[in-house]
Amino acid sequence: MARLRAAGCVFAEEEADRLIGAARDEQALEAMLVRRTAGVPLEHVLGYADFAGVRLAVADGVFVPRHRTELLTATARALLHDGATVLDLCCGTGALGLVAVRGFARVRLVAADIDPAAVACARRNLAAVTAEVFEGDLFDPLPAGLRGHVDVLLANVPYVPTAEIAYLPEEFRVYERRTALDGGPDGLDVLRRVAAVAPRWLAPGGALLTEAGPDQLPAAHALLRAAGLRPATVTDEDTETSVVVGRRGR
Incomplete structure (x- = not known):
């Protein structure tokens, strides 16, 4: 959470929970955290986006539904x-x-x-x-x-x-x-x-x-x-x- 906050993530606690939940191990979590603190959208890091109660696969570069x-x-x-x-x-x-x-x-x-x-x-x-x-x-x-x-x-x-x-x-x-x-x-x-x-x-x-x-x-x-x-x-x-x-x- 401290690293996310330092990178300017407003919802650091929520993002930390989602990253931890998505990572298969500590190495994967670290890789995801590095990407997120570099500015990559959370949805691209996680590989999914939630929209109107539906979870959708999202790849790098793809428009994230608002x-x-x-x-x-x-x-x-x-x-x-x-x-x-x-x-x-x-x-x-x-x-x-x-x-x-x-x-x-x-x-x-x-x-x-x-x-x-x-x-x-x-x-x-x-x-x-x-x-x-x-x-x-x-x-x-x-x-x-x-x-x-x-x-x-x-x-x-x-x-x-x-x-x-x-x-x-x-x-x-x-x-x-x-x-x-x-x-x-x-x-x-x-x-x-x-x-x-x-x-x-x-x-x-x-x-x-x-x-x-x-x-x-x-x-x-x-x-x-x-x-x-x-x-x-x-x-x-x-x-x-x-x-x-x-x-x-x-």
Whole structure:
């Protein structure tokens, strides 16, 4: 705990307990402690992350799911029904899709990410739910038969403006893939690409869900409207998180 505190870990006691619980012996514990005190994210050191009550495998460099994003999964669950089809784009570890479909029957879950390490994690985390985890750029690797059948499209795209990457905490900026963070000059470049073709993949009445920063909401709504989707925002004041929902007409 003293070494963790000295390294600036705010929750040193909790982290010490988790490291001790994960280490198979003292040598492994020392190796993990060295990595953590050097600034490596705790989840990368442990090899797992906890999100919305689910434990997920996480590898070095892979985007760690944020607890604030639980709002996105809760919003998705309110739109889901048994027998639905869910697409998780930019899926990372597969956390959002896994939590969104939990408890629903006969749900088809499809996931995709451009990062091979993330895809490997997602395949591991989603093995009991789906074998449809694809590697590639957005919609490119998806089966053509999915087009027009997606009821809920989770698109947790990178939305940090490029100029703001330098101000992110070191754990994100240094240890997570740039492609998982950088949303271009205004943070909306990837969302533009998703929104432009999302209506072709959504079923009638289907919805696209994504996060956006407070300053990005007007522009996010505008680009969804331009794509033919009806936008709305769900906000959690406690976490200062906003989820933008774009619905396709029936």
